[in-house]
Structures are given as C-alpha cells and as structure tokens.
Amino acid sequence: MEPSHARRYTNAEIEVIAAQILSKAYPTGINIPIEIDLLAERNELVDDIVPIELLEDKFGVAAVLISKSNEHFDIFVDEDQFNYRQPRASYSIAHELGHIVLHSGVCEGCRTIEDSIALRNRITGVYHSIERSANYFSGAILMPRRAFPEDTAKIYEALVREYSYDNNIIPDKLCSTLAQRYGVYIPPVKIRLRELNLQRKIETALRLSSPYLDP
Numbered sequence: 001m002e003p004s005h006a007r008r009y010t011n012a013e014i015e016v017i018a019a020q021i022l023s024k025a026y027p028t029g030i031n032i033p034i035e036i037d038l039l040a041e042r043n044e045l046v047d048d049i050v051p052i053e054l055l056e057d058k059f060g061v062a063a064v065l066i067s068k069s070n071e072h073f074d075i076f077v078d079e080d081q082f083n084y085r086q087p088r089a090s091y092s093i094a095h096e097l098g099h100i101v102l103h104s105g106v107c108e109g110c111r112t113i114e115d116s117i118a119l120r121n122r123i124t125g126v127y128h129s130i131e132r133s134a135n136y137f138s139g140a141i142l143m144p145r146r147a148f149p150e151d152t153a154k155i156y157e158a159l160v161r162e163y164s165y166d167n168n169i170i171p172d173k174l175c176s177t178l179a180q181r182y183g184v185y186i187p188p189v190k191i192r193l194r195e196l197n198l199q200r201k202i203e204t205a206l207r208l209s210s211p212y213l214d215p
C-alpha cells in the first residue's frame, strides 16, 4: 500500500485501539510496566522480535519492521539496545508494533532492512502523520490512560510531602519516577504528560501549593 493511502487516526482513536489491546492482554487489570515484547509477540502479524547486532551503528535506526513471505512481520531491534537499554528498546518495539496495528499495509513491501529504511525516509519526509501515529501509539500502550494519570497524581502527592512545592525539584523527580515505574525513558514521559493534559495540572497544582493532583 502507498503511504498516501494509509488511514489517518485521531489521538482518541489510537487511545481506544491501545486500550483494547491492553484489555485483552491484561483482562484482570494492567500490570505496570507493560511487557511490550510479550504484547508484540502476541499480535497475529508478528512472528518474532529479533535482536540485530550493530543495527543502530550500521543503519542509524533502533528498530525496523521486516515483512515476510507469509505476510507476517519480524521486528528487528538493535541488539545493544535490547540487552542494555531496555527503556529505549521498549519504546522502539512499541513504535513498530504501532505501525503494524495502525497501517501494516504500508510496510508490507519491506523485505530487507534497506527497504524498511527507504520507506521510513519517504514517510518522514512527506507522510508525517504515519510516524506521528506510531509514536502516539507507543506512548499510549506503554503508559496506559487507565493507569498513568492516577499514578502521576499519587507520585505527585508523595513528592510534595517530601520536597514541598519546589518547581525545580518536583517536575524532574516526577518524570524520573514515572519513567522508572513504566520502564520508559524521560522524553516519552514528558510527551505523555502533555498529551493527557497532566503537565498543565502539575504546573497549576504547584503554583497553588495544592497537596493533590486531580488526575
């Protein structure tokens, strides 16, 4: 499928899709951190997650989708990232899973790493919504809306008890605590806080010296 034919999604639609996948994987309640490897391997279009030596060094990418003759995909991930930088690997795997869930047809011709990178370059230049959707999906699946706002509020409340309403301390500690808990790295946490309107609530709560955050 040509990238120009890829379906466009609103953020709300991606939230629903991510929530459905999570409900299926965790029928009795979400366990944090999300085990994205298991979740990806459970997808019917995913065969394997394959660590590839020096993927990032040689090709400048952390992960790619490889389309196979059985119409399934392998997710190739940089081996070093997979073994030693799990939060980054998780985000990369979630991003590639997003491509499969949201618009697998776009990636179906990518038989080699080179194919996949050529497609990525085309998409990044012109069809930015495809990348944007995969990134949004990644945040939504790793930091579920069902759990993340409430956790943010709880952590905020504990932090202000310990450090008071210090604007130089609380936002950073909040981000690093959330990153640790959700097994992600800091930039996606900051993005997710903005997406769920929590960033504004944190700023307001600190300004008003509120001991609580309304999630």
Ligand SMILES: [Zn+2]
Residues within 6 Å of the ligand: 095, 099, 120, 131, 134
């Ligand atoms: Zn992508």
